[in-house]
Amino acid sequence: MMSDSRVSSVIQEWASSYPSQAHSLNPVSSNQVASTGQLVQMDMIPYGQTQGMMRVGTEDRVAGQMMGLPYLPYSTSCVGNTSSMGGTNHHQSHSSPQQDFSPFLLPSMRSPVPKRSISKDSAEYRMRRERNNIAVRKSRDKARRRILLTQQRAVQLQDENQKLQLRIGQLTQELDTLKHILSQRHLQGGEDSAVGEAGM
């Protein structure tokens, strides 16, 4: 019943949403399907996996989170609120109140020396920023689309699943009927061909 040549629509787009990436470690349990799966693998960009771990937002941040800690402010105590400068207008950076170089950082990377002070204001700086902003918007848009596709794909797969389950139910019942009929005839006029295992 019904077109059996489904699996298309969303799935299609979804697949095209993942270029050629061969991402090493999956976010899940790597080979969760492996067995029968064929076009299963490649999926989801690990999020905080790939390698983007342990970034330093112009500051440390290592404390809070981790484990089940209920989102403690990254700058847990230490001074007061080292925050307030996470995202922006440092305008030439390094000029706000405290800078607190807490001794919680790895021995390497430490000094506040801004690598050849890329000076704000600089036309080039703005240029770079603007370009990055555009890239960021683009990237996020892409991510949103990808997520959407995955969701649609999931819904579609679930729907398909139900149909398949139904189909299996029908086939099973039909099979039982036939088996029953055959067994009847078998009792009636015992002959060849085993009924119990036709194709299994």
Add this chain to the structure above:
Amino acid sequence: MMSDSRVSSVIQEWASSYPSQAHSLNPVSSNQVASTGQLVQMDMIPYGQTQGMMRVGTEDRVAGQMMGLPYLPYSTSCVGNTSSMGGTNHHQSHSSPQQDFSPFLLPSMRSPVPKRSISKDSAEYRMRRERNNIAVRKSRDKARRRILLTQQRAVQLQDENQKLQLRIGQLTQELDTLKHILSQRHLQGGEDSAVGEAGM
């Protein structure tokens, strides 16, 4: 073969990831499954749907994007780069270079009067900010988990699908075999019970 009581694991968690929301307009095509689906609907938070459209980042922004425009910088021309203050330390805001109140805004909301100047520095301000920051981290973490679950769910569903397809193949073949056997017997000793339609 294999436990047939699957469908659990990820799917379970995934479901619990969507509280009681009855989101009106879905991002997809509303009732995409509706037919056989039961626990299908509720899914994906529309993204830019609900109502969060047309925000104003302390500035206008309405130009770029829309349609296929390749992520034009929001502040397309106008003055130069009104940007540079999208995210942060305005420290009491409204004090940087240009403020450009471009006449492109709706007649309402206009004056720079910051509603009872919530003054930065204010202990309460920092308090609010910190609380929001925590909320934001929590929310994003939640979102990430949700996305991950959806992805895993999709993978699992696909895997399940393959197994079901396989099962259908087996059943179909088995059925064909039995039908063939029966037709043979039918020719041999024509009796009752139609073979062609056992359960269909």
Add this chain to the structure above:
DNA sequence: AAAGATTGCGCAATAT
């Protein structure tokens, strides 16, 4: 090495 892509972060406007 340089440009673009990602991603965590905080801010502010909204939504709930």
Add this chain to the structure above:
DNA sequence: AATATTGCGCAATCTT
């Protein structure tokens, strides 16, 4: 009134 979301820009990285 408080928390939850979400677009945005920044900066650090990663990828190409």
